[in-house]
Amino acid sequence: MIHLQGVNKQFGNGSNAIIAVDKVNLDIAEGEIFGIIGYSGAGKSTLIRLLNGLEKPSSGTVKIAGYEMSSVNARELRNARKKISMIFQHFNLLWSRTVKQNISFPLEIAGIKKAERERRVNELIDLVGLKGRENAYPSELSGGQKQRVGIARALANDPEVLLCDEATSALDPETTDSILDLLTSINERLGLTIVLITHEMHVIRKICHRVAVMEAGNVVETGSVLEVFQSPKEPITKRFVSQVTEPVGTEQVLAHIPGGTLIKLAFVGEKTEHPVLASLIRKFDIDVNIVQGNISQTKGGAYGTLILQLLGNEKDVDMAIAYLHELGVQTEVITNE
Known part of the structure; x- marks a missing residue:
């Protein structure tokens, strides 16, 4: 489903060059919930931008959902983004639109007819647990409800991959758990591949099948979450594991x-x-x-x-x-x- 080989991303040149991602190799299976954890500056946010095509690698290959993201043209990139959706830390909702209108927005852009849009939006509202809040505006919602709108909107075009960039770090612990439970349910019901960027080991522990630990642009350790908990090898991994244990x-x-x-x-x-x-x-x-x-x-x-x-x-x-x-x-x- 997702394959990264020898991926580098450099910003600037010469003595001012910053290597944000350095020789990263990763394979993520279809239907997997895969976590990428690291502290600020580790390169994880740049990595997720490489996955959705907002950045192109300086070298190496990024293949996701059947697309070579490092070489797609503009039309192919538009098609790829229908299969690769994203939710964000700060929700990125349209504040002048209701819950229903926010979820409908990507379907409008895709040219979906009104009747089909209505059916799909209602289906998604049920899926994310927002029945009864269809006509509310973002300013009337809690943080958890806003993120549920973001998740529903991300699912509108039936993507194959859902990228989550610090999707719970703006939420309190109880709300975080409810959003993680929702993502787990979506993964199990829809078979969606989820890539989750975070700096919180609790998030990794709760829902991820496997994890990659990033430091200074490098993936320093990968494995199943249980294996990493049992035998963390790198000092940074041990620090993350100790957050939970x-x-x-x-x-x-x-x-x-x-x-x-x-x-x-x-x-x-x-x-x-x-x-x-x-x-x-x-x-x-x-x-x-x-x-x-x-x-x-x-x-x-x-x-x-x-x-x-x-x-x-x-x-x-x-x-x-x-x-x-x-x-x-x-x-x-x-x-x-």
Whole structure:
């Protein structure tokens, strides 16, 4: 569905050149919800502009929905944009138009007859949960409702790909979850391929099948969301994962735990339900204190973390850690005193 090979995007020349996207290779499958995460300046917004044809790569190829975006002519680009739609952080609605008129707008541009426009708009209003708000203006809507209008408008021309550029970052957490649930439902019901740009790992965790992590224009890590949660390789990925798995202030809490050995356990899938802690206490002559614990749900299954303080002689503690490895529990020693 989407294939990027050796994609570079450079702005300016010589000493003033800025490389926004650097040698990016990505494959995104049809029907997948794919997340691209990075901090400001990572290159993710430039990457999404390359996907919708607003920018052309300096080198490399961008293929999406059957179109080579780096070489399409103006007519082909117009056709491509019927298959590639987009929703935005700040909604980009027409403030002088009602909900119904906003959703109808791309159908008017496409020359769709009025009766068909009416049918399609009503269908989309039901799909995004805005029944009863058809005649409201954007100024009368909440942030979540505005984004629902944006989603409905983006779906008006039956696209194959939906690009989401920080689509929830202007919303509160509860509204964010409702919009993510809507995108998941749309993906499942319509088989739509969704590419989601964000700087929030919660968004990735909740709805994405796979994720690419960007830093300084490079894709530094890719994989299924569960794999990335379980074994983040790059420092930036570890920081993103900790947004979800470790509460704010974790480092300060750990710094004030007196004595013993602090270990971090990671559980995946069914292992999150195993009585590992009880087995540890029964088998070894050590004291075990729970410092912190968390379970996160991803599209690929559950991922849990547990930070323990182990108190006992060095040999028993080492045997306990070895036992955890035997059980297949990923174990990291944080401090050993």
